[in-house]
Amino acid sequence: MNKNFKFLFLNLLILSTLISISATSWLGMWMGLEMNLLAIIPLMYSSASTTSSEASVKYFIVQTIASSIIIINITMLMINSNIYSNSDITNFNLIMMNSAFLIKIGMAPFHFWFPEIIYGLTWFNSLIILTWQKIAPMILFMFNMTNNMFTMFIIIVSAIISSVMSLNLINLKKILAFSSINHMSWMMSMMVFSKTIWMLYFSIYVFSTLIVVIFVNKFKILFINQISFLKNKKEMILFFIIGFVSFMGLPPTIGFVSKWLTIQVLIWENWLFLSIILIILTTLMIFIYFQLMMFSILFNSKKNSFSKNSNSTISIISISNLINIFGLIMITILFNI
Incomplete structure (x- = not known):
């Protein structure tokens, strides 16, 4: 076009x-x-x-x-x-x-x-x-949300299906799709109580997704086991892990901030049952992806079909991951001021 x-x-x-x-x-x-x-x-x-x-x-x-x-x-x-x-x-x-x-x-x-x-x-x-x-x-x-029970049903079903359907997936596009459904369940829980935290969560989600997509598009990675092709580029593997960890929402990356605030709000509003379900199902999904990722990194492969990295792309990925690493610290300091 x-x-x-x-x-x-x-x-x-x-x-x-x-x-x-x-x-x-x-x-x-x-x-x-x-x-x-x-x-x-x-x-x-x-x-x-x-x-x-x-x-x-x-x-x-x-x-x-x-x-x-x-x-x-x-x-x-x-x-x-x-x-x-x-x-x-x-x-x-x-x-x-x-x-x-x-x-x-x-x-x-x-x-x-x-x-x-x-x-x-x-x-x-x-x-x-x-x-x-x-x-x-x-x-x-x-704007149209009038029935909290219907919303809770959608949140729980989305969290369950996204965790179960992502079992044994190795295609990164499908992993991002089901992870997106899981993130949407967290965001939807914030639509009920705090529009500000919902906007913050969505912004962090977009930022984390952008990092992962820039990386996999640059190196033409479609399956998670193709990370082993970067065996001679250990810094690139590190950047991918940090970006993916932020996307999954683990500390100390900035992706954890949104989940942390969501859990706090749900507990304050006495939705403890929902917060426990979201935590358990998201932890299951994170464990599955970490297992796949570690296996892919440790798997020996001599193939390397990637072109040389441009300095600009490496700089963008590096700066983004630095923001990821120090995001939790920065947000914590701002909330304590």
């Missing part, structure tokens, strides 16, 4: 998200989501790649189904408000609309499409789906 057209669609992608979250009516919100869909499809489609073309078609079908559910429930809400007021019907419409938002971001149990589409895309498009494309549906879900 021509770079000018790609730049145009990227601008439309950003503009449509802003239109959707700042709309003053249901119809304006829906139109923003549709513009967003029409902007992302040309970026995803690639005539040179069969998998990208297939993923773009699947993504279009899923997003169209979700948009149809949204417009149907918007119509039902307008009819109910004009003819009679029935709180049960209104709550049902809001739950159905929220379910459509969950389909758009790939939350469990509506995640059936998410890992497969991420697997078929390039790393750049996968980064957009994992980060930017979640902003509008999550904010709209937060």
Whole structure:
């Protein structure tokens, strides 16, 4: 695709998200989501790649189904408000609309499409789906959130499915997809109590995902056992481990800050049961990935098909990981001032 057209669609992608979250009516919100869909499809489609073309078609079908559910429930809400007021019907419409938002971001149990589409895309498009494309549906879900029990159900199911389905995965794109679902369950728990911590969590999540994607895209790593190809580049292995540890949310990286604050808020709000479930399931996922990663690093391989590293890329990865390492210390000092 021509770079000018790609730049145009990227601008439309950003503009449509802003239109959707700042709309003053249901119809304006829906139109923003549709513009967003029409902007992302040309970026995803690639005539040179069969998998990208297939993923773009699947993504279009899923997003169209979700948009149809949204417009149907918007119509039902307008009819109910004009003819009679029935709180049960209104709550049902809001739950159905929220379910459509969950389909758009790939939350469990509506995640059936998410890992497969991420697997078929390039790393750049996968980064957009994992980060930017979640902003509008999550904010709209937060605006419409009226039933905490429904939200708790989604949080628990997402945490369970993301941990169970990630067992024995070695493909990094699918690992990032299921880890994203797990992170979304943590973020959703903060939508109920603290919008500020939710924004902080999402920002740290985007930062950590960006580090991992830059690294794996630079060295053309698709499977976790390919880390062994960097046997002669020990500093690169160290950078990858630090970035991945931050993405998983382990101390002392900055990724741990968001989980730490989330646990504190859940305990303050007497949601101890939910915090325990999230901690246990996330710990299981982290253990699985650490086991795979350590095996890959210790596995001897003489293959090395990577090009020489550019100094600029190494500098970006190094600075990012320094921020990761000292992030917890910096945030702790700021909170104690």
